[in-house]
Every structure is written in C-alpha cells, then in structure tokens.
Amino acid sequence: MTPERKKKRVVVVGGGVAGSLLCKTLLNHKHLDFTLIDSKEYFEVSWANLRSMVEPAFAKRSVINHHEYLPGASIITSDAIGIEEDQVSTMEGRMIEFDYLVIATGHIGTSFVTKVEKLRQYEAENEKIKSSESILIVGGGPTGVELAGEIAVDFPTKKVKLVHRGTRLLEFIGEAAGKKALDWLTARNVEVILGQSVDLSSSSDGVYQTSSGEDIVADCHFKCTSDPIGSSWLQETYLKDSIKDDGRLMVDANLRVKDFENIFAIGDVTDIPELKQGYLAQRHALVVAKNLKLLSNGADESTLVKYTPASPMAIVSLGRREALLQVWCVTLIGRIPGMLKSKDLFVGKTRKQLGLKA
C-alpha cells in the first residue's frame, strides 16, 4: 500500500477575475488544498459594474459570493498585508502557511466588503444618476467611456460631460479607436473635454474647476480614473525587488515571480507584455492551475507549462447594443462588436466558467 501523500497548501491572494477561476479549477483536487484570501466576500465581473449603475438589478448576477462557486472551500475575507517566510499575514491578524503562493491582487478596488453593501451601492449610484440633470465623469479610459455610454443610452436627456487628462480617449488601445469612441459619444450629446484634469477635492456646490481654470457645473460626478495596482502590500516583503516601478510583478514564462520557485502571479498585477484584460487573466489562471497540479504530482520543472503573451484584442462597450472592438490595429464600432459584449457583458459566460447557472 502506498503511503498517503500530504496535500500541498496553496494560498491564493485576490479573488478577482484571475483568482476566482484559479480557485474553481483547484477545488477538490486530491493533492492540493487552497485558501483564498480576498478583501471582500464576493467575486464581481468587474466590467459589468457600469451597467449595474444604470440598472442595479444587473448586479444580482455579476456579484457572486465566493462561497456560491467554491462550496466548502477555505476563504478568508481580509486584506493580505505581508509575507513572512512561507506565511501570508492578514489585516485581521492571521498567518496563513503555504507551500505555493499565487498573487492575483490585480487592482485595489472597492471598499465594500459584503455583497449586500455592494448591491446597495449600485442602488445609491443609480439614484444619483436618476436625480441629476447634469453629470460629470472624470477619466476617459475604458471605465469613463463605458459609463458615459451607459448613461447616454439609458438616460439620453441627461447632460453628460467627460473630462480626460490625456489628449485622447482610450489610451490603452489605438488612436483610431479613441477617435471612434469620441465621435460616438459626441453624437450622443456627451461633451468630451480632453487635456484637462479636475481636482475633485476642491469642488463645491456642484462647481468643479478644471486644470485650465474652466468651471464645470454638474449635479453629481463619477470618478473613473484607474485604480492602483494591488502590489503595495508587497512593498515591505522579500518580493519588493520583484516589483517594477509601475507596480507590476515580474514573472517568468511559467508565471512564477522572478527568482521564486513557489510563488506565482497572475492577472493585471503581472508585467506580462500584453493588454491587461480579464480573459487573459483567466488564461494565466489556467496555466498556473496546470503548473500547480504538475508540481504537486512531483513533475519535473522542465515539464511546466509556459505562457505566451497574447496579441492585442479589447472590446469597449457603448451602451446596451454597441461596442468598439480593436484587434491588432483594426478597429470596428457598432452593433456587430456590440453583439459580442454589450448585451450581457460576458456575465453568463463568466458564471458558467465558475460552474454556476448563466
């Protein structure tokens, strides 16, 4: 009789797009036991949150408690705050031991810890939109553009102004895409102001001043600038030298943090040279799941799976039916790309990947 092999302990930090799929893939594995540490008790299809602001009921499917898709799993709702030897420390004072660590802390996002709080936030934001005649959106990346699109389509009589610091919209993709988004929004009466920023802390009585001194009057505003990368909790740890100046973690072809054999990183927190997209974060998760399974089976290092960075492809939704697609340097706008994303925002697909009803 062969002696029973001790299960390897995996700690996954971050239950976003990458971490959730990784945990689902490792659930009930015979040689691996995982613990998920996430700041919040739920997973959210992050790009669906702009639809949830104009239609709060949408969030009932896109905000999913971790226990729903990981029944019986070990889940800790807390911020990870550091690593000491082979343990992760949490804000609530626990030390969680690991044989393998996976860092999936993409971006530091919401401060709402429970699903109930998160759903209430969408109700509140929806009320804010409905009760305002004029709305200021600060930030012209994907979040600001998608929010402007949602409001322009669902509430066409609202006066929407979008202020962006950069010289064009959607700087993460090509210039032609930014121009098409600008034309689309302008045609729907969204006023876009480029090359200026707004100091939100100095606004008073609905008057906001731009960096050029222009006053913008609006009943409410939404800050849509990008969230910080979730690597600050590693700054004082032995991983600090693996963090690049832009906050991303250096990884090798097997998605291990550079110079560490038992620490992996996946998703937006990595320095993989490709667009930061959720479907790619999920590919990273599947590669690391395979590598963890191989390692737990005692496989040779040389057999580990390698990740190849993907070619650039992104879709920015523009309301419920239209979208902007960029593949390599080709851009397409309108109903056809909209059919891919804009109706359900991949929520059904993501739920299915987590073993839930679409």
Ligand SMILES: Cc1cc2nc3c(=O)[nH]c(=O)nc-3n(C[C@H](O)[C@H](O)[C@H](O)COP(=O)(O)OP(=O)(O)OC[C@H]3O[C@@H](n4cnc5c(N)ncnc54)[C@H](O)[C@@H]3O)c2cc1C
């Ligand atoms: C408007 C918009 C639209 C988008 N549309 C698409 C799209 O259509 N398709 C697509 O594929 N991608 C899209 N993306 C990109 C996609 O959202 C990201 O690439 C994806 O969310 C990255 O996943 P991640 O798991 O790396 O990080 P995240 O989803 O950011 O998850 C990080 C997780 O880590 C947790 N965390 C952070 N720090 C800590 C800590 N110290 N301790 C514990 N937990 C922590 C957070 O709470 C969170 O749960 C879009 C992005 C935006 C902004």
